[in-house]
Amino acid sequence: MRSNDHLERSMICQVPLRWGDMDSYGHVNNVEVVRVLEEARIAAFGVPVGTGEQVLPAKIPLFSVLPEGTQALIAEHRVKYLRPLAYRNVPVDVRVWVVSARAATLVLGFEILDFADGAPCVRAQTQLAFYLPSTRTVVRLTPEQRELLEPYTAPSPF
Numbered sequence: 001m002r003s004n005d006h007l008e009r010s011m012i013c014q015v016p017l018r019w020g021d022m023d024s025y026g027h028v029n030n031v032e033v034v035r036v037l038e039e040a041r042i043a044a045f046g047v048p049v050g051t052g053e054q055v056l057p058a059k060i061p062l063f064s065v066l067p068e069g070t071q072a073l074i075a076e077h078r079v080k081y082l083r084p085l086a087y088r089n090v091p092v093d094v095r096v097w098v099v100s101a102r103a104a105t106l107v108l109g110f111e112i113l114d115f116a117d118g119a120p121c122v123r124a125q126t127q128l129a130f131y132l133p134s135t136r137t138v139v140r141l142t143p144e145q146r147e148l149l150e151p152y153t154a155p156s157p158f
Helices: 005-009 032-045 143-152
Strands: 011-015 072-080 091-103 105-113 120-132
Touching: 005 143, 011 032, 032 072, 032 091, 032 105, 032 120, 091 143
Parallel strands: none
Antiparallel strands: 011 091, 072 120, 091 105, 105 120
16 A cells, blocks of 8 residues: 555444354455455445435445435455454454545445454455446436545555
8 A cells, every 4th residue: 555545534434243254264254354345335335225224324425315226336346365354253443435436436445454453454445336227327426426525535555
């Protein structure tokens, strides 16, 4: 990572780990790491409209204000495992920030932090595309939505 801007411009989301997330090596399985990223993304930006009940407020209510039926589709994941993430029965801190918000795509940066010392175990980046199946069109972020995301924008974790 080239810059530490993400330390000041990110939000921390806590994601509970599950006993079943652990693999035979005693650390959180790589597949479950992607689930942790998904849970952090939902905690940060909300439940996509029409797909579930938003009980706890999102840190930045973006997904809930998209047009009804909009899908937030994963276009790409990039994950770098820096060290094992050990299972602990406490929520793990996930640092989330915006790498870019352009047109119909949103690129997010992530760090999953070790509970014991706060050091990153995982760095990741996810690109989302917004799509409305009823019209078979992409949904573009509005200037207001991009402005809402701007304070959380920092360089890529890679």
